[in-house]
Amino acid sequence: MSTLQLVQGNEACALGALAAGCRFFAGYPISPSSEIAEALARALPRRGGVFIQMEDEMASLGAVLGAAMGGARAMTATSGPGFTLMQEHLGYASLAEIPCVVVDVMRGGPSTGLPTSPSQGDVMQARWGSHGDRATVVVAPASVQEVHDLTGTAFALAERLRTPVVVLFDEVIGHMREGVTLAAPPAGSAGRPVPGEPPGPSFRSAYRPNAEGVAMVPDFGRGYRFHVTGLMHDERGYPTSDPATVAALLERLERKTDAALDALPPERYRLEDATVVLIAYGITARMARAAVDVLRERGIPAGLLRPRLLWPVPVAALEEAIAPAELVVAAEMNRGQWSLEVERVAGRQVPLAPYLKAGGSIISVEELVEHVLAATREGVLA
Amino acid sequence: MPTAPVKFYQVGSFAAGNRLIDPSLRTVQSELTRSNSLTSGHRACQGCGEALGARYVLDAAMRASGGRLVVVNATGCLEVFSTPYPETSWQVAWLHSLFGNAPAAASGVAAALRSQGRTDIRVLAQGGDGGTVDIGLGALSGMFERNDDVLYVCYDNEAYMNTGVQRSGATPPAARTATTETVGPEPGNVFGQGKNLPRIAMAHGIPYVATATVSEVHDLENKVETAMGIHGARYLHVLVPCPLGWAAPTNQTVHLARLAKETGIFPVLEARDGEVTAVSAIRHQVPVEEYLKLQGRYRHLFRPEPRTEVIARIQAAADANIARYGLVSDDATEPPAGGAP
Numbered sequence: 001m002s003t004l005q006l007v008q009g010n011e012a013c014a015l016g017a018l019a020a021g022c023r024f025f026a027g028y029p030i031s032p033s034s035e036i037a038e039a040l041a042r043a044l045p046r047r048g049g050v051f052i053q054m055e056d057e058m059a060s061l062g063a064v065l066g067a068a069m070g071g072a073r074a075m076t077a078t079s080g081p082g083f084t085l086m087q088e089h090l091g092y093a094s095l096a097e098i099p100c101v102v103v104d105v106m107r108g109g110p111s112t113g114l115p116t117s118p119s120q121g122d123v124m125q126a127r128w129g130s131h132g133d134r135a136t137v138v139v140a141p142a143s144v145q146e147v148h149d150l151t152g153t154a155f156a157l158a159e160r161l162r163t164p165v166v167v168l169f170d171e172v173i174g175h176m177r178e179g180v181t182l183a184a185p186p187a188g189s190a191g192r193p194v195p196g197e198p199p200g201p202s203f204r205s206a207y208r209p210n211a212e213g214v215a216m217v218p219d220f221g222r223g224y225r226f227h228v229t230g231l232m233h234d235e236r237g238y239p240t241s242d243p244a245t246v247a248a249l250l251e252r253l254e255r256k257t258d259a260a261l262d263a264l265p266p267e268r269y270r271l272e273d274a275t276v277v278l279i280a281y282g283i284t285a286r287m288a289r290a291a292v293d294v295l296r297e298r299g300i301p302a303g304l305l306r307p308r309l310l311w312p313v314p315v316a317a318l319e320e321a322i323a324p325a326e327l328v329v330a331a332e333m334n335r336g337q338w339s340l341e342v343e344r345v346a347g348r349q350v351p352l353a354p355y356l357k358a359g360g361s362i363i364s365v366e367e368l369v370e371h372v373l374a375a376t377r378e379g380v381l382a
Numbered sequence: 383m384p385t386a387p388v389k390f391y392q393v394g395s396f397a398a399g400n401r402l403i404d405p406s407l408r409t410v411q412s413e414l415t416r417s418n419s420l421t422s423g424h425r426a427c428q429g430c431g432e433a434l435g436a437r438y439v440l441d442a443a444m445r446a447s448g449g450r451l452v453v454v455n456a457t458g459c460l461e462v463f464s465t466p467y468p469e470t471s472w473q474v475a476w477l478h479s480l481f482g483n484a485p486a487a488a489s490g491v492a493a494a495l496r497s498q499g500r501t502d503i504r505v506l507a508q509g510g511d512g513g514t515v516d517i518g519l520g521a522l523s524g525m526f527e528r529n530d531d532v533l534y535v536c537y538d539n540e541a542y543m544n545t546g547v548q549r550s551g552a553t554p555p556a557a558r559t560a561t562t563e564t565v566g567p568e569p570g571n572v573f574g575q576g577k578n579l580p581r582i583a584m585a586h587g588i589p590y591v592a593t594a595t596v597s598e599v600h601d602l603e604n605k606v607e608t609a610m611g612i613h614g615a616r617y618l619h620v621l622v623p624c625p626l627g628w629a630a631p632t633n634q635t636v637h638l639a640r641l642a643k644e645t646g647i648f649p650v651l652e653a654r655d656g657e658v659t660a661v662s663a664i665r666h667q668v669p670v671e672e673y674l675k676l677q678g679r680y681r682h683l684f685r686p687e688p689r690t691e692v693i694a695r696i697q698a699a700a701d702a703n704i705a706r707y708g709l710v711s712d713d714a715t716e717p718p719a720g721g722a723p
Contacts, residue, residue: 030545031545038561042565053562056517057517
């Protein structure tokens with residue numbers, strides 16, 4: 001069953017979470033994400049779920065992690081300053097392999113910044129905000145429909161990979177209203193891995209990985225006694241400082257997130273014969289897509305690669321799109337973050353002309369077209 | 383002719399009640415030379431209790447410090463409405479810190495000034511109830527524990543108004559907010575134990591704790607002046623009605639603040655070194671309905687049918703305050719306080 005509705009982006013996020021089985025939300029008010037909490041404050045009690053407003057963002061994610069260990073599909077939502085406060089918990093969730101979804105509706109930063117203006121400035125924080133070598137999964141919807149759908153994808157990935165998944169969009173998408181089709185999520189979405197062996201006094205394998213490299217941690221309340229810690233640990237979950245064990249753990253945690261690449265490939269738009277390749281995500285990709293059409297009308301063979309998964313980086317898809325390019329234009333609303341990944345993949349062989357805009361307003365189709373035309377005129381495109 | 387002490391009923395900051403009394407008894411607000419620390423032209427809502435409270439507090443603090451005052455301000459309504467780019471309403475040295483760190487930032491300012499021998503410059507930190515009782519509580523407790531030389535003022539409008547009226551730890555039971563909808567068997571905010579920050583502050587044993595409302599400017603200003611005469615950590619908790627968040631008429635802000643006190647819902651008191659030393663007696667006790675029914679956030683308690691058992695629980699909490707602090711004296715036979723009903 002599906003119905004077409006006019007829905008706000010933040011509401012679509014709440015609806016997507018509910019459809020994906022989210023039954024626990026703990027959060028703290030912050031613009032421009034508060035409508036997610038408000039929608040779930042209304043909806044969760046009616047569905048037997050729990051909404052808790054916490055005393056700050058650290059407590060919010062802490063409660064989410066506790067609820068996830070208690071067996072619930074759990075989520076929180078915030079914006080830049082709150083996302084910053086959550087970073088320690090994100091690192092903990094990664095290492096302790098606790099599934100959860102964290103929504104970051106980006107606003108201008110740093111600090112209090114621009115509370116009600118859009119930005120794409122949290123892309124690197126989502127990757128490197130917590131200390132240590134941490135594998136991350138970050139999805140970037142570009143429309144209200146996709147906010148709904150990818151929130152569901154985020155839950156599916158979080159549960160399957162037992163890792164925090166960040167849903168990253170911005171103030172404009174969060175507050176925009178679009179017609180969306182609220183379809184039920186695809187059936188057969190795998191739950192979180194759980195131990196194959198029954199509980200008992202001899203159970204010592206809470207962190208034994210499955211074939212995908214994901215620890216099969218039981219939920220609390222199922223009869224298992226086990227040990228969860230933010231210290232480095234072995235397959236029993238017990239703390240260890242053995243260098244080989246720790247190195248293997250870090251390697252496994254990074255490798256398991258590669259599964260997200262297959263689950264969420266980038267969108268390719270008019271790339272078949274493109275030699276001018278635009279790369280954009282989130283709200284910026286909407287304008288980049290329109291810019292491709294305008295450039296095509298003007299005889300420029302442009303195309304767009306739109307990653308829906310920012311981390312881990314879809315390196316193979318990037319390489320494929322960039323290979324035939326004579327000019328690569330990565331556009332984003334910050335001072336240069338994901339464009340650095342494009343630069344890393346492209347190397348020195350392809351001319352790059354990133355279009356970066358920070359300051360609180362979105363990138364327009366016109367300015368993006370003008371930028372590409374100028375880059376070609378200036379001989380970047382020889 | 384025997385003289386009776388003047389009793390003050392606020393009917394407006396420039397009203398004759400201030401002008402006709404002895405100059406030493408007049409409010410700071412009635413002085414033409416007041417500092418106007420939070421000057422006009424800001425973008426608070428009509429009837430904003432927080433704007434009123436902040437102006438009263440800071441003008442009094444400026445007079446008490448001889449104009450040598452640094453103000454540290456947490457994120458919140460007060461910060462947002464007073465500083466829309468490219469303007470500022472602040473006529474003081476003013477530091478906007480973050481949401482939860484104003485007590486810590488103020489501790490740093492005070493320590494730096496002390497290390498330079500500038501104890502004449504006083505530090506005042508201020509925030510709303512969310513920034514104070516929720517996200518900022520850890521930093522505030524640290525400031526109390528170290529007895530840092532800061533007066534911290536909480537303007538309590540009982541929810542996160544700036545982000546769209548979500549509940550805070552200071553939201554009263556049964557009140558509707560955007561995150562405590564009127565659904566389920568107990569509509570509105572939960573009947574919890576509450577988070578009584580004046581009592582938490584008192585438990586730290588700091589030299590001075592006081593509560594006040596914007597309905598009694600003399601009392602509020604006197605408490606600021608008293609606090610400014612003391613060194614060490616001091617805490618002032620001011621009830622500031624919010625017409626938007628409380629869904630109340632904008633001309634009822636002062637009246638609602640008065641009713642909060644006269645019902646016993648908000649005890650007005652002073653404490654030294656952790657012990658209550660003075661309370662403002664209720665002049666004319668009124669039932670809590672009189673306070674609740676003026677506010678749309680409690681509408682579900684009266685319509686479609688009265689929820690008398692919920693109102694009774696709120697009344698019981700008010701009665702408990704009255705008993706705890708002795709708010710009703712035996713000779714409380716005065717007529718109702720003046721001002722618009």
